[in-house]
Structure formats: C-alpha cells, structure tokens
Amino acid sequence: MENSNKSELHTLKTLMPYLWPKGQSDMRLRVVIAMIALFLAKIANVYMPIIYKQIIDLMTEGSKAVQGVDPATIAFAVPMGLLFAYGAVRVASVVFAEIREAVFVNVAQRAMRRVAIETFRHLHALSMRFHMQRQTGGLSRVIERGVKGIEFLLTFMLFNIIPTLVEIALVCGILWYMFNIWFAAVTFVTIFGYIAFTLFTTEWRLKYRRAMNKKDTEANTKAIDSLLNYETVKYFGNEGHEAERYDNSLASYEKAAIKSVLSLTVVNIGQATIIALGLVTVMYMAARGVANATMTVGDFVLVVIYLIQLYMPLNFLGFVYRQIRQSLTDMDDMFSMLQIDKEVTDKESADDLRIKGGEVAFEDVHFGYNEDREILKGVSFTVPAGKTVAIVGPSGAGKSTISRLIFRFYDVTGGAVKIDGQDVRDITQSSLRASIGIVPQDTVLFNDTIRYNISYGRPGASEDEIKKAARMSSIDKFIEKLSDGYDTKVGERGLKLSGGEKQRVAIARTILKDTPILLFDEATSALDSETEQEILKSLKDVSQGRTTLVIAHRLSTVVSADEIIVLDHGKVMERGKHADLLKHNGIYAQMWQRQQEEK
Numbered sequence: 139m140e141n142s143n144k145s146e147l148h149t150l151k152t153l154m155p156y157l158w159p160k161g162q163s164d165m166r167l168r169v170v171i172a173m174i175a176l177f178l179a180k181i182a183n184v185y186m187p188i189i190y191k192q193i194i195d196l197m198t199e200g201s202k203a204v205q206g207v208d209p210a211t212i213a214f215a216v217p218m219g220l221l222f223a224y225g226a227v228r229v230a231s232v233v234f235a236e237i238r239e240a241v242f243v244n245v246a247q248r249a250m251r252r253v254a255i256e257t258f259r260h261l262h263a264l265s266m267r268f269h270m271q272r273q274t275g276g277l278s279r280v281i282e283r284g285v286k287g288i289e290f291l292l293t294f295m296l297f298n299i300i301p302t303l304v305e306i307a308l309v310c311g312i313l314w315y316m317f318n319i320w321f322a323a324v325t326f327v328t329i330f331g332y333i334a335f336t337l338f339t340t341e342w343r344l345k346y347r348r349a350m351n352k353k354d355t356e357a358n359t360k361a362i363d364s365l366l367n368y369e370t371v372k373y374f375g376n377e378g379h380e381a382e383r384y385d386n387s388l389a390s391y392e393k394a395a396i397k398s399v400l401s402l403t404v405v406n407i408g409q410a411t412i413i414a415l416g417l418v419t420v421m422y423m424a425a426r427g428v429a430n431a432t433m434t435v436g437d438f439v440l441v442v443i444y445l446i447q448l449y450m451p452l453n454f455l456g457f458v459y460r461q462i463r464q465s466l467t468d469m470d471d472m473f474s475m476l477q478i479d480k481e482v483t484d485k486e487s488a489d490d491l492r493i494k495g496g497e498v499a500f501e502d503v504h505f506g507y508n509e510d511r512e513i514l515k516g517v518s519f520t521v522p523a524g525k526t527v528a529i530v531g532p533s534g535a536g537k538s539t540i541s542r543l544i545f546r547f548y549d550v551t552g553g554a555v556k557i558d559g560q561d562v563r564d565i566t567q568s569s570l571r572a573s574i575g576i577v578p579q580d581t582v583l584f585n586d587t588i589r590y591n592i593s594y595g596r597p598g599a600s601e602d603e604i605k606k607a608a609r610m611s612s613i614d615k616f617i618e619k620l621s622d623g624y625d626t627k628v629g630e631r632g633l634k635l636s637g638g639e640k641q642r643v644a645i646a647r648t649i650l651k652d653t654p655i656l657l658f659d660e661a662t663s664a665l666d667s668e669t670e671q672e673i674l675k676s677l678k679d680v681s682q683g684r685t686t687l688v689i690a691h692r693l694s695t696v697v698s699a700d701e702i703i704v705l706d707h708g709k710v711m712e713r714g715k716h717a718d719l720l721k722h723n724g725i726y727a728q729m730w731q732r733q734q735e736e737k
Contacts, residue, residue, distance in 0.1 A: 149466050149469050149470045149473060150466070152469075152473045153249070153253075153288065153291075153469065156248075156249035156252050156253055157169065157245060157249055157292075159248070159249075159252075165244070165245050165248065168241050168242060168244055168245050169242070169245055171237075171241045172237075172238045172241045172242035172245070175234045175235070175237040175238035175241065176234075176235075176238045176296075176297065176300075176301055177304070178230075178234045179230075179231050179232075179234035179235040179238060179301070180301050180304050180305050180308065181308075182227050182228075182230045182231035182234060183231045183305065183447070184305060184308045184309060184312065185227055186224065186227050186228055186231065187439075187440050187443040187444055187447065188312075188440065189220060189223055189224045189227060190224060190436075190439065190440070190443060191434075191436035191437060191439060191440040191443075192220055192436065193220050193221070193224065193436075194434075194435055194436035194439050195434050195435070195436035196220070198434065198435050198436065238297065239297070242292075242296075242297075246289065246292045246293070249288065249292070250285050250288050250289055253284070253285065253288060253472070254281065254285050256476065257281055257284070257472055257475060257476060258281070260475065260476050260478075261277065261281075261475065263480050264478060264480055264481070267481060267507070267548065268478065268481070277475075279354070279355050279358050279359075280355075280468075280471050280472055280475065281472060283351075283468040283471070283472070284468050284469050284471060284472025284473070285472070286465075286468070287464070287465030287466070287467075287468035287472075288465070288469060290461055290462070290465045291462060291465045291466070291469070294458045294461065294462060295458075295462055298451065298458055299458060299459070299462070302448075302451040305447075305448065305451070306325075306329055306448060309325065309444050309447075309448060310322040310325050312444075313325060313441070313444070316437070316440075317427070317433070317437070317441075320423065321420060321423060321424075321441065324416060324419050324420050324423070325416065325420060325445075325448075327416075328412065328413065328415070328416025328417075328419075328420075329416075329448075331412050331416075332409060332412045332413060332416075335408050335409065335412060336405070336409065336459050336460075337459075339401075339404065339408065340405070340459060340460050340463055342401070343398065343401035343402065343405065343460075344463060344467075346394060346397045346398040346401055347398055347460075347464055347467075348467065349394040349397075349398075350391060350394040350395055350398055351467075351468075352394075353387060353390045353391035353394050354391055356387045356390070357384060357387035357388050357390075357391055360380075360383055360384055360387055361384055364380045364383075364384065402460075405460075416445075417445055420441060420445055421441070421442060421445070424438045424441040424442070425438065481548075481549075482546060482547070482548065482549055482567070484566050484567055485563070485564060487564075488564060488565055488566045489564070489565060489566070490565065490566055490569035491557060491558075491560060491565045491566070491569040491570050491572075491573050492558065492560065493557075493558060493573055493654050493655075494523070494558045495522075495523025495524065495558060495654075495685070496523045496524070496557070496558065496573075496654040496655045496684065496685035497520065497521065497522055497523045497557065497558050497559075497685065498520070498521040498544065498555075498556075498557055498655060498685060498687060499519075499520045499521070499555070499556045499557075499559075500517050500518055500519050500520075500540070500543075500553070500554075500555055501518055501553050501554045501555075501556065502516050502517075502518050502552065502553035502554075503516070503517045503518070503543065503550050503552065503553035503554070503555060504516060504517075504550065504551050504552030504553055505539060505543060505548065505550050505551050505552070506551060507548075512551075512708060513536045513539050513708050514536050514539060514540075514543075514708045515707070515708040515709050516552075516553070516709065517536070517540075517553075517708070517709065517710055518553075518710065519701075519703050519710060519713070521685055521686070521687050522685070522700075523558075523685050524683055524684065524685060525686070525700040525701070526681060526686040526687075526688060526698075526699045526700050527686070527687055527688070527699060527701045527702075527703065528687075528688040528689075528690055528695075528696035528699035528701070528702045528703065529687065529688070529689050529690070529702075529703045529705055530689075530690055530691070530693060530696060530702060530703070530704055530705070530726065530729070531704055531705035531706050531711075531725075532706060532729070533691070535705040535706050535707065535708070536705055536707075536708045537659075537660075537689045537691075538659060538660070538689065540687075540689060540705075541576070541578075541657055541659045541687075541689060543555050544562070544574065544657060544687070545571055545574060545576075545657075546562045546563070546567055546570055546571075549563060557570070557573070557655070572653070573653050573654060573655055574653055574655045574656070574657060575595070575648035575649075575651045575652075575655070575656050575657070576648065576657045576658075576659060577641065577644045577645055577648055577656075577657075577658050577659070577661040577677065578644070578659045578660075578661065579659055579660035579661060581640040581641055581643065581644040583628045583635070583640060583643060584628075585627070585628070585629060586627065586628070587622075587624060587625050587626060587627055587628070588617055588620075588623075588624050588625075588626050588628060588643060589604060589624035589625060591628060591643050591647065592607055592608060592624075592643060592646045592647050592650060593647075593650065594647055595607070595646070595647035595648060595649070595650035595651035596650045596651055596652070599650055603650060604624070604646075604650065605624075607646040607647070607649040607650040608624075608646050610645075610646070610649050610676070610679065610680065611642045611643075611645035611646035611649060611676050611680075612642060612672065612675075612676050613639065613642035613643060613645075613646060616639060616642075628640075628643075638672070638673060641661060641662070641673050642673070642676065644661075645673070645676050645677065645680060648680065649680055653684075654684055654685060655684065655685045655686075655687075656680065656681050656684050656685070656686045656687070657686075657687050657689070658677055658681075658686070658687070658688045658689065658690075659689045660689055660690055660691055661673065661677065662674060662677075662690075662692065662695055670692070670695070674695055678698075692733065693716075693729060693730050693733055694733070696716070697716040698716075699715075699716070700715075701713060701714065701715065702714065702715065702716060702719060702726065704719070704724070704726045704729075706725060711724070711725050712724050712725055712726050
C-alpha cells in the first residue's frame with residue numbers, strides 16, 4: 139500500500155508540470171480562473187438549500203397566519219425576493235461550473251497533447267534493442283490508456299472529487315454552526331467510513347483490474363501481430379491456430395473480468411449500507427429536533443437536501459475513485475516509459491557530421507547484442523569516398539549488423555565506426571542519419587499514397603522532385619498506369635505492391651533524400667532474377683559518384699564492386715575484387731560455385 143501510494147504521488151508529481159506549464163502564463167491564468175470558478179460554484183451550490191429552508195419556514199409561518207384563507211393566497215406570504223434569489227443562485231452555480239469547464243478545457247487538452255507527443259518522441263528515441271524486445275501493439279495500448287487516464291483524472295478528480303470534498307467540508311461546517319456538533323460529526327463519520335471502506339476494498343480488487351489490463355494487452359498484441367503477418371498466416375493455413383491463440387487470451391481476460399465484476403458487487407453493497415446508515419441517523423436526529431420544537435420544518439428539509447446533495451456525488455465517488463486509481467496505474471505505465479534509458483544518446487558536446495567525401499571506416503569493431511555472444515570480432519575495412527564496397531558472407535555472419543552500426547542504432551562495444559574521420563559516437567544522430575540513404579531488404583511502406591511514401595525521403599519535397607525520383611527509379615511508368623496515379627494507396631506495409639514495385643519506391647525515396655552515402659542492405663535478395671537485374675541497374679545509376687556499401691547474399695549483385703569483403707563468424711576472412719577472390723579459391727569462390735549450381 140505504501141509503495142503504491144508513493145507511486146501514485148510520483149505519477150501526480152510527474153503530471154503537475156503539464157498542468158502548470160513553465161513559461162506559459164496564459165495557461166497558468168486559466169488554471170487560476172478555473173479554480174476560482176470552481177469554488178464560487180460550490181459556494182452557490184451550498185447556499186441554495188439555505189434559501190430553500192428560509193422559503194419553507196416563511197411559508198409555514200405564513201400558512202399559520204392565514205388559516206381559513208384560500209391556499210392560493212399563501213404564496214403571497216413568501217417574499218418574492220427569496221424566490222428570485224433561489225433562482226439566481228441556482229443559475230450562478232451552473233454558470234460558474236460551465237465557466238470553469240470552458241476555461242480549463244484548453245489546459246487539459248494541451249496537457250494530454252504534450253504528454254502524448256513527449257512519450258511518442260521518447261519511444262522513437264529509444265534503441266532498436268528496446269523495440270525488438272517490445273511489441274508495438276502493447277506499446278500503443280499503453281499510450282492510449284495513459285492519455286485516457288489523464289483525461290479521466292483531470293475531468294473527475296479536479297472537477298468532481300476535489301469539489302465534492304470542498305462541499306462536504308462546507309456542509310459539515312454549516313450543520314455544526316446552524317444546529318450542533320452531532321450533525322456534523324455523524325456526517326463526517328459517515329463520509330470517513332465510506333472513504334475508508336472504498337480505499338480498503340479498492341486496494342483488494344485492484345489485482346483483478348491489473349490482471350484484466352495484462353490479459354487485454356496480451357490479446358491485443360496477438361491480434362495485431364497476427365493481422366500484420368496476414369500473408370504468413372495464409373501461407374501456412376494457420377487461421378485456426380491464430381484464432382485459438384487469440385481466443386485463449388480472451389478467455390483469460392474473461393476470467394479476470396468476471397472476478398473484477400464480482401468483487402465490485404461486494405464494494406457497491408458495502409458503500410450503499412454505509413450511506414444508508416448515515417442518512418437514517420441524521421434524518422432521525424432532525425425529525426426529533428422538529429418534534430421537540432428545537433428545529434423547524436425548514437431545518438429538517440435543509441438537512442435532507444444537504445444529505446441528498448452529498449449522497450449523489452458520494453455514490454459516484456466509489457466509481458470515480460476506482461477509475462482514478464486505474465487511471466493513475468495507466469498513467470504510471472506510460473510515464474515509466476519516459477524513464478527507460480535511451481541507450482544510444484548524443485553527447486552534450488556532439489557536433490553535426492561534416493561530410494568531406496563520405497568515407498566510411500570500421501576500425502577493429504567489436505559488437506554483440508548480448509554480452510555472452512559477440513557478433514563482430516575485430517572487423518576493419520574502409521569504403522573510400524565515391525567508391526562501392528560490398529560485404530558478403532553466409533547467414534549469421536554479421537552482415538546486417540554492419541548497417542545498424544553505421545546508422546548508430548547500437549553503439550559498438552569496441553573499436554570505432556567513422557565517417558570522414560569522425561567517430562559516429564561524437565556526432566549528432568540526426569546529422570548522421572540525414573547523410574545516409576538506405577534501400578533495405580524488407581521495404582516497409584506506410585499505409586498511405588505512393589506520393590507520401592516517396593516523399594518520406596524528404597518531407598516537403600515538390601511534386602516535380604517526387605516525379606523525378608520516380609523516373610530515376612524506373613517506377614514512374616507503373617505509377618502513371620494506375621487509376622489514381624501518385625495518389626494510389628499502397629495498403630498496410632505496402633501489401634498492394636509487388637516486391638519489385640516496393641523496392642523501386644524505396645529507391646525513389648532514397649534518391650529524393652539525396653545523401654552522399656548509400657547503403658544497400660540485401661536490397662534484391664527477395665526478388666526474381668529479371669526484377670533483380672532491373673533493380674540493380676537502378677541502384678547502379680543511383681550510386682554513381684556516391685560512397686556506397688552493398689550488403690548482399692547473392693554474389694551476382696556485387697561482381698562490379700571496387701572491393702568485396704567476405705565476412706564469416708564476425709571476422710573479415712577475405713577481401714579483394716571479384717576476379718581476384720575467385721582465383722584465391724577460398725570462401726568466396728566456394729559460395730560463388732554453389733550459387734552458380736543453384737541457378
């Protein structure tokens with residue numbers, strides 16, 4: 139319980155800067171005005187029953203004075219000023235509440251927006267290691283629930299819970315002042331008992347809610363993962379298997395949800411019992427006061443109205459409190475992501491990369507994704523400015539790791555990766571990645587138009603620049619044949635395009651980025667021979683005059699490289715031109731022979 143409270147206080151402390159934003163005096167002024175309006179609304183709300191009591195007492199006295207007179211004339215015994223005052227105060231209560239809502243909505247929406255975008259930016263800043271270990275569906279649910287949690291917390295805690303507590307304090311004070319301490323004491327004890335019971339039972343049933351959250355996330359993650367891999371599911375005819383996996387997750391959620399609802403029943407019965415006991419006790423005390431002539435009928439009505447007025451938000455308080463606790467849990471999950479170490483960060487003294495020619499050098503590089511398994515073991519090579527170097531080798535040799543280190547998705551554990559003599563760890567990541575264009579093996583496109591996917595290489599590029607890039611990648615004719623042209627939607631992950639078409643879009647995107655360094659990471663390995671040759675021609679045209687590193691499995695794609703490096707078990711085993719490596723009759727020559735036989 140203590141650790142939970144500390145966590146909730148920490149969550150609220152984390153949220154406060156977003157509600158009281160530094161350097162934004164207009165937002166702070168809105169918060170102040172909203173709080174004033176909130177207090178005035180509660181003052182008006184508490185004063186209404188007092189006016190009503192005065193009207194009842196005057197009508198009671200007036201009716202005694204005019205006994206035997208037509209009842210219709212009794213209304214004249216009530217000063218019209220009180221009636222107008224009651225109406226005015228009731229309207230004022232609503233007006234101040236609406237003013238509070240209208241003024242504060244900007245603060246609430248801005249806070250949610252800032253938290254969401256900060257979390258989103260932070261997730262993009264985290265290392266590839268984090269994203270390979272976490273599933274995107276689960277992350278999206280955490281953010282979604284966290285933002286909704288903030289909205290609920292602001293809506294109900296600031297404008298329901300706190301105002302209700304203020305109203306309770308005012309009512310207790312009024313009852314004590316107008317009658318005696320016992321009315322205030324019974325009201326306070328009832329409320330304290332209600333709150334204590336709610337706290338205890340909420341803590342008890344919170345484990346069921348957390349279990350629901352966990353199972354909900356698991357089910358959602360499995361569903362998204364299955365749908366994203368729709369083709370694979372179809373290839374293996376595993377629709378039934380996927381449905382069973384999803385159903386198992388839903389069944390676990392179902393069990394947790396049933397336990398949560400049953401425990402909620404116990405909570406609701408207990409809360410209703412406490413409130414009923416308090417109501418009966420206070421009404422009995424008021425009734426005795428009227429019978430003893432120490433209280434008027436108006437006093438009795440006042441007490442009843444106050445209790446009914448408190449009963450509604452108190453009855454609501456149980457639900458709100460449970461939701462607030464859940465919102466705090468959801469917010470804590472989201473804020474905890476902001477505490478995750480970025481792993482790869484810019485140094486405070488980091489400068490932008492200064493490109494002179496674009497030479498890329500690996501100097502005795504050591505690296506492993508895990509401490510107990512080293513992938514690269516002292517790799518050294520240089521890609522001279524404007525030249526093309528290819529890296530080949532069997533699967534698992536560490537080829538793709540090379541590209542991730544160049545982009546600095548990970549930091550080397552030994553040695554250095556340098557561009558024009560500058561260690562990539564000493565320069566800003568944004569300038570580094572802005573200087574490198576890549577055509578990956580698995581081209582993933584956004585579920586948007588072809589235009590958008592090409593322009594992703596340089597957002598804001600003109601229409602002419604986009605079309606020029608399409609021409610250079612030889613995809614312009616294909617696009618022009620489409621009914622919607624550049625406005626054609628490519629589908630999720632580009633499923634509506636063939637492998638070759640996706641690769642050409644990727645090439646166009648890289649052309650548009652216009653970088654001095656190019657990286658082709660097995661860009662044609664998934665294509666047929668004819669399409670491969672067409673793509674290779676496009677890649678050759680694009681790489682003219684640029685520093686180019688080609689990572690390949692098919693040796694036929696690298697025969698014209700200025701140098702070929704053979705990587706195996708994380709070490710450089712051979713290097714040289716195609717013809718020289720064949721004469722050497724080593725690993726490269728054996729790989730070449732095998733691939734020729736497979737044709």
